[in-house]
Each structure stands twice: as C-alpha cells, then as structure tokens.
Amino acid sequence: MSPAELDRTSRKPYPDTPSGIMRLPPSFKAAAAAARYFDPASREAQAESITVRIRWFGLCVGYLYVNLVERSTGRPELNGMLTLGAIYALLDTLASWKGKVLLKEYRIGISLMEALFIGLLCNFDLGVSSPFRFYYFLSVLVCAIRHSSRLTFATFGLHSLSYIMLGLYAAPQQESDIVTVILTLVFLGWAAWAIISLTGLLRSAGQKLVILNEELQSNQQLLERRIAVRSKELQESQAMLVQQEKQAAFGLLAAGIAHEVGNPLASISSIIQMLSRKNSDEYVKQRLDLVDGQLTRIQRTLRELTGFSRPTNQQQSTVDVHASINDALNIAKYYKRWKGKTIVSSYALNLPHIRTVYDQLVQVMLNLILNALDATNEGAAIEITTELIAETDSVPGRIGIHVRDEGHGIPKEAQEQIFQPYYTTKDHGTGLGLFVCRQLTRHALGGEITLVRSTHQGTEFFVTLPAVLDSGSETGSHSSIVHPAKSQVH
Missing domain, CATH: 3.30.565.10 (Histidine kinase-like ATPase, C-terminal domain)
Structure with missing residues (x-):
C-alpha cells in the first residue's frame, strides 16, 4: 500500500459512524507518517531534496569565501569552477522538482566528478590547506544519504585518492601541510564510517518500522472488518428485537380482544343453547343451531389468533x-x-x-x-x-x-x-x-x-x-x- 493510499485508508470513518466523525489511533497516524518517510520512492525524493540544499549551501559559502577574502591569484578560476558547480546544482534542482534524480544511472561517475571538482578547487586555492577540502566531507555525507554504504565507501576512496594526488602535485611547502593531509584523511575516513553507520542504522530502523506498519495496517483492516461485522449483527439484532416487540404488543392486544369478545360470545352461546333446548319449533331450532355454529367459528378464530400471538416457545x-x-x-x-x-x-x-x-x-x-x-x-x-x-x-x-x-x-x-x-x-x-x-x-x-x-x-x-x-x-x-x-x- 502506498503512502497516499494509506492516508486515504486511515481517514475512512469506521462503519456505521457519522461521516463527519473520525477516530484514528495515534499509533496509526504515526505509522502512516513513517510509511511515507520510509517508502523507497518517497525516501529517494526526500534524500534528493536534502542533497540539493547541501549543494547550494556549499556553493554559497564557496562564493562568499572566494570573493570576500583577499587573495592575489586564483579568483577567476575559482569563480569559474563554482559556476560550473552551480550549473550542475541547478540541473539537479530542476530534476528534483520533477521527482527525478539527475544522472541516476551514473552514481559512481558523479562521485568521480565531485572528487575531481573538489581537488581542482583546492588546487586553485591554497592546496591541501584550502578550506574547500571540507567539500569532501559534504560529498561523503550526500552520498551516504542518497546511496548504499558500498558506494559511500567507494566515494571515500575516490576523495582520498583525489586529496593524496593533490598533496603530491602541490608539493607541501612545510611540515604542517603533511600533518594537514594526514589529519584530513583520518577525519574523512572517520566521518565516512560514522555517517555510513548512522544511515545504516536509520535504514534498518526504517525497515523494521515498515514491517511493523504493515502489521498495524493488517490489524487495522481486520479491526475494521470486525467492526463492520459486529455493526451488521447489532443492526440485525435490533431489527429482530423490533419485530419481537411488535409481536409481543400484538399478542397483548389479541389477548385483550379475545378476553373482551370471548366472554360475551360465551354468554350468547349459552343463551342460544338454552333457547334451542326449550324451543320445540324445528325451524327456530335450525336457525339457533346455525347462529351457535357461527359463534363457535368466531371463538375458534379468536383461539387461533391468540395462540399464534402468544410468547414464542424457544424450546425445541x-x-x-x-x-x-x-x-x-x-x-x-x-x-x-x-x-x-x-x-x-x-x-x-x-x-x-x-x-x-x-x-x-x-x-x-x-x-x-x-x-x-x-x-x-x-x-x-x-x-x-x-x-x-x-x-x-x-x-x-x-x-x-x-x-x-x-x-x-x-x-x-x-x-x-x-x-x-x-x-x-x-x-x-x-x-x-x-x-x-x-x-x-x-x-x-x-x-x-x-x-x-x-x-x-x-x-x-x-x-x-x-x-x-x-x-x-x-x-x-x-x-x-x-x-x-x-x-x-x-
């Protein structure tokens, strides 16, 4: 389930609840947010967005450093290099806005290009002591955020090689330059290891959270199905109760009618039977017997109706x-x-x-x-x-x-x-x-x-x-x- 679908699912009200009322467990909201973050496509887009910001931050700091700090040589070359970097960052930004990753198929090529780019910046500036050497750290950080640990280690290797080549080409003028090279490589290696470890831990936690989120979604859907079933059963039980109450009311009404009508009918039947015994006229006796038969029919009808409307016997x-x-x-x-x-x-x-x-x-x-x-x-x-x-x-x-x-x-x-x-x-x-x-x-x-x-x-x-x-x-x-x-x- 995609994050968008998860959002839509999580916002559905439970069955048989007013459409304007929605009850979502806080844990489910958190899981939905986690699913959005750790979804591969969503995570790649977010990583690309962070990468673009880091690049622009580095370029802005670089422009300020080149143009505000007094220097005798190298300013045109450095501005030219930074402009090339700005063009690449602009293309990367446009691709990010479209939800794409620039040169996605050539990741190792990008690392090689960045190693060469940073080495040239340092070469046109102060060599191994140039503040641009910190770009190596930013590049490793960006690679760890976007790519696998293997590619990050490869990027660290390319940057180390670039910096070593810079040290050999620039021919350190004093002993402190050698110390700078060594310390920079040590800290670059330590930073690469720390960043790779942290991002690996984050990915591992994300994967576990995705698994837990899937289980939570499954339980949520199961709960919704159970609520739907229970709601339907409740509705059916209420309908049965309504019908039983109606039948009970009908039974009371029928019993009352039978009592009110049955007693006069019994009296009338007794009188007719008495008249029939005392009257010797055959014609009158036939008519009285006919009336008595109809009274018996009415009494039988009342018995049938009251018998049907009596409280139901639940015994088998x-x-x-x-x-x-x-x-x-x-x-x-x-x-x-x-x-x-x-x-x-x-x-x-x-x-x-x-x-x-x-x-x-x-x-x-x-x-x-x-x-x-x-x-x-x-x-x-x-x-x-x-x-x-x-x-x-x-x-x-x-x-x-x-x-x-x-x-x-x-x-x-x-x-x-x-x-x-x-x-x-x-x-x-x-x-x-x-x-x-x-x-x-x-x-x-x-x-x-x-x-x-x-x-x-x-x-x-x-x-x-x-x-x-x-x-x-x-x-x-x-x-x-x-x-x-x-x-x-x-």
Whole structure:
C-alpha cells in the first residue's frame, strides 16, 4: 500500500459512524507518517531534496569565501569552477522538482566528478590547506544519504585518492601541510564510517518500522472488518428485537380482544343453547343451531389468533413440518388479501419429523405465505410443496419446502437486498419479513432460505432444514392429510 493510499485508508470513518466523525489511533497516524518517510520512492525524493540544499549551501559559502577574502591569484578560476558547480546544482534542482534524480544511472561517475571538482578547487586555492577540502566531507555525507554504504565507501576512496594526488602535485611547502593531509584523511575516513553507520542504522530502523506498519495496517483492516461485522449483527439484532416487540404488543392486544369478545360470545352461546333446548319449533331450532355454529367459528378464530400471538416457545420439540405449514395457512386465511387466491399444498410421502423450534418454523412459513399473497392478484395460485433431499457424501439429508406464487416478481436490482433488514419493495412494508425468515431459518432452525427465481411470471423461495430424525418420532405426513402426498386446495 502506498503512502497516499494509506492516508486515504486511515481517514475512512469506521462503519456505521457519522461521516463527519473520525477516530484514528495515534499509533496509526504515526505509522502512516513513517510509511511515507520510509517508502523507497518517497525516501529517494526526500534524500534528493536534502542533497540539493547541501549543494547550494556549499556553493554559497564557496562564493562568499572566494570573493570576500583577499587573495592575489586564483579568483577567476575559482569563480569559474563554482559556476560550473552551480550549473550542475541547478540541473539537479530542476530534476528534483520533477521527482527525478539527475544522472541516476551514473552514481559512481558523479562521485568521480565531485572528487575531481573538489581537488581542482583546492588546487586553485591554497592546496591541501584550502578550506574547500571540507567539500569532501559534504560529498561523503550526500552520498551516504542518497546511496548504499558500498558506494559511500567507494566515494571515500575516490576523495582520498583525489586529496593524496593533490598533496603530491602541490608539493607541501612545510611540515604542517603533511600533518594537514594526514589529519584530513583520518577525519574523512572517520566521518565516512560514522555517517555510513548512522544511515545504516536509520535504514534498518526504517525497515523494521515498515514491517511493523504493515502489521498495524493488517490489524487495522481486520479491526475494521470486525467492526463492520459486529455493526451488521447489532443492526440485525435490533431489527429482530423490533419485530419481537411488535409481536409481543400484538399478542397483548389479541389477548385483550379475545378476553373482551370471548366472554360475551360465551354468554350468547349459552343463551342460544338454552333457547334451542326449550324451543320445540324445528325451524327456530335450525336457525339457533346455525347462529351457535357461527359463534363457535368466531371463538375458534379468536383461539387461533391468540395462540399464534402468544410468547414464542424457544424450546425445541419434535416437529411435523406439514403441521407447521397448515398452522401457518390457518393464520394466513384471515389476511385481507387471501380472498380469490388458490393455495395448493403438495406434501411429500413419509417426511420425517424433525427436532426444532415449532413456533419459529410457523413464523417463517407464515411470512413467506403472506408475501406470496401480497404479490399475487385474485385468481392466481400459490403452491407449497415439500420434499426429502437424499443424503450425499458431502451433504447430509435435508427437508426442502418450496413456496411458489404467480405474482409480479421481485425487481432484479432488488433481489440481492431482499434479506437485508428494513429493505422492502412494498408501499407499506416494514422490510423485516424476509430478514426475519433468514435469521430464524439460519440461527434457530439450522437451515437455509434462498430465492430460487423471480420473474414477471412469479417467485419461488426454497427453505431447507436438516433432516435429523428425533428419537421416538414417526415418519409420515401431517394428520390432516388423509393420504400421504395428497394435494390440498385451500
């Protein structure tokens, strides 16, 4: 990851946080800055920038020394040499501004050129005692900053050779000149070693910091992924809690209605039965029996609604899949869009009972049936079929439940999002139906729910449940189905 990309990554807010709020660990900011410094391209550009400044500093000091200090000879030659150096420094500066390194492929050639350049400056000035000999130190420093230790040692060798040749050519006039040559070479060697050691230590520390930074980035990305997962789980848990609270409120409301309506209905039913026993008129008795039958039907409806809305039992039990489908259908028949629809159920032969949470399976089937009713128009059919999927070497046996409708279908662009909480294609939907179906199927029932197809001709959902026989359970179809695999039309 480049420093720029790292900066962008480090400035991304954590998932599910306001876009204007950003929390970055100080250690991550420091690591980002370190990555910018020790990135090879960035480090080379910074080294080149330092080199350019050192060169201009040396040239300015040289010009001041040549032109402000009184001298009898050598001024034109020295100014000419410094001007050549200024031209080279200018070209190096322009290349640095473009992010390039001048004569990058000829590094040893540059060291040789600098050794010759400094030797000539000393020769035109005071020989081995010339202050320009300190340029050797600057040259070694620049080389150590920009290049490897091997090239720096080579540069030191070239500069030592240049200075020795200068001493031999200039023929020292006094003993102090010999001492100057020796001390200069000693200090130049010591400076080269010290600079190489320090830059090597800096590079080593930089490499370690880059490795630590990569580990920090990896941990940061892992943390962000975990935060995203936990945030999604929290959102889903909140959605489930909202749905459970709504169901609990509906249960309390249904129980209250059942109590308020059930008591008068029971009284009315008792009065009608008493009148029926006392009245000998056959016509009146028939009419009273008809009224009593309708009252019984109302009471049964209330019992079904309150039974569905009672607090969910989380205990696993032996479950007949067909019974859960039939119970869901018995609740769905009171839905306002049930009218004019044909519900066809085709049950598999000898489907095994399974061990699961019965109420939650009913909830899943009811949601799918209600969605199918919403999607279809009058005269359309909804088909519910079950099957036993045989066990294979890699996949255990499963029970499959198909829910097909002849509705308008789900838009293609919405099909990947239908199981997300609060996502709906209905005008008055909550966006929790299919989300609750998937959550219950996966986490409570141990199965899976998928969208098989959805076109303008209809939609099909497929629910799979683990086909694990409960000890003591018997295989077979639901008791309301007289013959196994018989189709029912509701």
